[in-house]
Amino acid sequence: MYAIVDIETTGGGGGARITEIAVLRHDGTQVVDMFHSLINPEIYIPPFITRLTGIDNEMVRDSPTFSEVQDLVRTITKDAWFVAHNARFDYGFIKREFGTWDEYFQRDVLCTVQLSRKIFPGLKSYSLGNLCESLEIIIENRHRAHGDAHATVQLFEKLLMHDRQKLIPSVSCV
Template sequence: MYAIVDIETTGGGGTARITEIAVFRHDGEQIVDVFHSLINPEIYIPPFITRLTGIDNAMVKDSPTFSEVQDHVRALTKDAWFVAHNAKFDYGFIKREFGALDEYFQRDLLCTVQLSRKIFPGLKSYSLGNLCQSLEIIIENRHRAHGDAEATVRLFEMLLRNDIQKLIPIDFYQ
């Protein structure tokens, strides 16, 4: 199983928090479950983040906090590879959110940036937007968790189909 994740945040620093999360649970052939939610970060969302994501303070005011969605995140990522584009970023935020709830969160990571560099070498850029453009993957709702995670699912499926070097583990939890 693979948990393909994308988050949006209030920024990149140590005090930044999650504002949106999407998790697609995938069995290597298809999506088997999905969770998506705006998250009330309980801190101010800066204007430059709102310009990038379209997520503003009013949108998340009545949204659940991370502690209110933790069960969904835990369930969809349990016994699955944590897959994300620049996985350490998304994983770091989620791990920190669980840590704030006094819970140790650990998953094995697969980074679609690193995998793409090995499976599709020689491309000009491996950012999600440029990579999807190069591979003709349509991203709907760019810089939003659901849209970017859905594009990462399509990218991951393409990586699985083209992984002649067998870089992607397919039987770790079976």
């Protein structure tokens, strides 16, 4: 199984927190389960992040904290490859959130940026927006976790179809 993940955050620094998460569980053929939620980061969301994502402090005020959804995140990503566009970013944030509660979060990671560079060499840019444009994938709700995660699913499916080098570990459907 693959857990295709996207998050939005309060920024990129060490004190930044998650404001939104989407996880789509994929069996190598289709999405079989999903989880999406706004997250109360328990810190201030800067205006430039609100301009980028549309997520503001008022929107997340009554949303669950990460600790309140971590069981769902753990379950939907269990026994699955953690797949994300620029996976180090998303995985690092999620791993740090679990670490806040003294829980070790470990998943095998696949990065669609790295895979795209190998499977679709020579493109001008491997950012999610430019890559999706090159591959004719429409992104709805850009810079929102659910929109970017759905686009990453479509990208991942194209990567699976064109993976002649067998870079992507296959999974068996049970």
